[in-house]
Amino acid sequence: EEAERQRILARERSAARRATLTQEKAEQQRTLARERSATRRALLTPDEVEQQRATIREINAARRATLTQEEVEQQRILARERSATRRALLTTEEVEQQRSIGREIHAARRAALTPREVEQQRSLAVDRSMAKRATATPIEAEEQRVLARERSTTRRAAHESEKAKQQQTVAYKTTRLQKTVKQKQTVMKRKPNQDAKVDWPKPVDMDRKINCLKNFIQHMSMDSLAESVCGICNVRRFKRDLRHVPLSKIPSIELLKIHPDLHNMIPKIQEINSFNSNGEFHKNDDIGFTSNQDERNVD
Structure with missing residues (x-):
């Protein structure tokens, strides 16, 4: 107290x-x-x-x-x-x-x-x-209602102002977009007229046409597309990629033969040996094998 x-x-x-x-x-x-x-x-x-x-x-x-x-x-x-x-x-x-x-x-x-x-x-x-x-008394209730109305009006006014600003921004963006679209359309309309003024390309020379046709016929001829089997790797290649090398110039020709210990293990080895002994050789003891025409390397 x-x-x-x-x-x-x-x-x-x-x-x-x-x-x-x-x-x-x-x-x-x-x-x-x-x-x-x-x-x-x-x-x-x-x-x-x-x-x-x-x-x-x-x-x-x-x-x-x-x-x-x-x-x-x-x-x-x-x-x-x-x-x-x-x-x-x-x-x-x-x-x-x-x-x-x-x-x-x-x-x-x-x-x-x-x-x-x-x-x-x-x-x-x-x-x-x-x-x-x-x-609350009737007077206080009325005061509270008035205050609530004022608050709602202020809120509504703020909301409307924000809405108006948003609408203005949207309208500004739409107008700008429409202007850009119109500018693009005018540019696209002008372009064909501008392209029409450009000179046509000159015709190709006859010599160039003849050379291209010759090259095409040469590459697509039967001699160019002929194939043959390589005597070393036993793979089919184009004949134009093969070249002839004498057997005397291949030092380790024995390496291409099958080892004798494997004769009993591999079936039909005799047939393979006979085929290898009677293999396809070219004239002057030459053997055909693949090579790249540009580099000329043996496979």
Whole structure:
């Protein structure tokens, strides 16, 4: 009781002091108090900040529990008046800053909440609004309706302005697109006329045509397309890629023969040997094998 009396006396003294102050001095004191609280908060650790918030919540809850209905209503009225005077002194930029900060804080709070807590908050908000409507007088109800209408009109005006801006941007983009399409169409119409002025290519010379025809006939003739079997690798190749090499110039001709130990293992080896002994050789003991006409290398 003694502590409560001292608090009441301190409040009365501070209220009397504030009543004697001018508007400028009161604003100076508020700014000084804000700076002091800001420096104090900056020096605190996160744990200390959380402890202070918890203690402040407990003190406010205890104070609200001891208050009567009339005192609660008086405090609400005083808080509304203080917030109204504070908002009236603010500039448009400061008001916009405060709104953006409030939106960010609310968004962070909503993001940190669980679905269950979100549902609880919705139910509490519905209960509060119903209690307000039930306890409100006809005059207060009318004031609330007027405020709700003003809020809805401001919201609608902001939405309409945003819609108009979006429509303007869309119209600007469509007009630009139409202009670009028209420019492309005009360019495409001009192009055939420009191409018509270009000279036709000159006819090909007759000598070149005759040479191309000769080369084609030479490459597609039977002599050029004839095939033969290579005497070393036993692979069919074009005759034009084969060349004749004397057997005396092949040093290791024995390597091409099958080893005697394999005669019993491989079936029909005698037939193969007879075929190899009676192999197709060319005149002057020459053997035909493949080679590239450009490089002339033996396979």
